[in-house]
Amino acid sequence: MSKINYISQERAFDDTMARFRFEYLSILADLAGSFGLMPIQQPELNPEQRARVQNFAVTNLKYALKALSRHKGYIKRLHIKKSDVRHYMMNAGKLTDEEFARIQEILWNIRDIRHEIREKLLPEDEVIIESERKRSRNLRFNTKDHWLPLH
Numbered sequence: 054m055s056k057i058n059y060i061s062q063e064r065a066f067d068d069t070m071a072r073f074r075f076e077y078l079s080i081l082a083d084l085a086g087s088f089g090l091m092p093i094q095q096p097e098l099n100p101e102q103r104a105r106v107q108n109f110a111v112t113n114l115k116y117a118l119k120a121l122s123r124h125k126g127y128i129k130r131l132h133i134k135k136s137d138v139r140h141y142m143m144n145a146g147k148l149t150d151e152e153f154a155r156i157q158e159i160l161w162n163i164r165d166i167r168h169e170i171r172e173k174l175l176p177e178d179e180v181i182i183e184s185e186r187k188r189s190r191n192l193r194f195n196t197k198d199h200w201l202p203l204h
Contacts, residue, residue: 107146
């Protein structure tokens, strides 16, 4: 038997675990900040850094809305107008504090909606997996899923 190299799988596993640790620590930091255990201090940014942060937030908003548009009815829950989104995208580096706070609020709401969607889709995925297991229990490997002619 040939040896199997598991290095790439181990690296992928390590990367995934590091991402999970980072997400867990960020959740803990959010909780500590929301309970007042840890004061949240925003560092003072120069105009160039501020523009970069705003561009990043607007880009995140754009992609989050695009991903959310695949699921019907969720964008209406954000209470956001197309004209507002266009304004944010056109003035990405020159937003006021109120506009930037509104974008951050929308991104937090999108995050909550994503959790709802994920929890809703998980049971559907489990049902699909179980039905495929039942259907393919007697199938052989590398055969097509239709009638094969006799030779």
